Amino acid sequence: MAEERPKKQWIMNAFAIFSPGHLAPGQWKHPEDRAGDYTDLTYWTDLAKTLEAGKFHGLFLADHLGIYDVYKGPGNSAPALESGAQFPIGDPL
Structure with missing residues (x-):
């Protein structure tokens, strides 16, 4: 069986x-x-x-813990950090 x-x-x-x-x-x-x-x-x-x-x-x-750093040149994290854009998405700086 x-x-x-x-x-x-x-x-x-x-x-x-x-x-x-x-x-x-x-x-x-x-x-x-x-x-x-x-x-x-x-x-x-x-x-x-x-x-x-x-x-x-x-x-x-x-969510996204990295920074999209291609706006206004490669390696440029300033725009993302200043605006809280996608860093992280749910809880901007």
């Missing part, structure tokens, strides 16, 4: 970034799109509630 294997569990995680758009350009045209509200706390709490209702296991919030 063959031994039964334990059932595998499907783990679902969502991905989000602190930006109105990342990998789905043009979604902003959809009438129900709320990506522009990414700076509003209710956007994130509503997303968490939706994911929880869908039985998701987690939400990965992408």
Whole structure:
């Protein structure tokens, strides 16, 4: 008699970034799109509630700890640091 294997569990995680758009350009045209509200706390709490209702296991919030240093010449971190642009995205200096 063959031994039964334990059932595998499907783990679902969502991905989000602190930006109105990342990998789905043009979604902003959809009438129900709320990506522009990414700076509003209710956007994130509503997303968490939706994911929880869908039985998701987690939400990965992408951030960026490096500096995009190509604006106004290579190796130039001043514009990114002065504006807090993408360094990190969710918590500017």
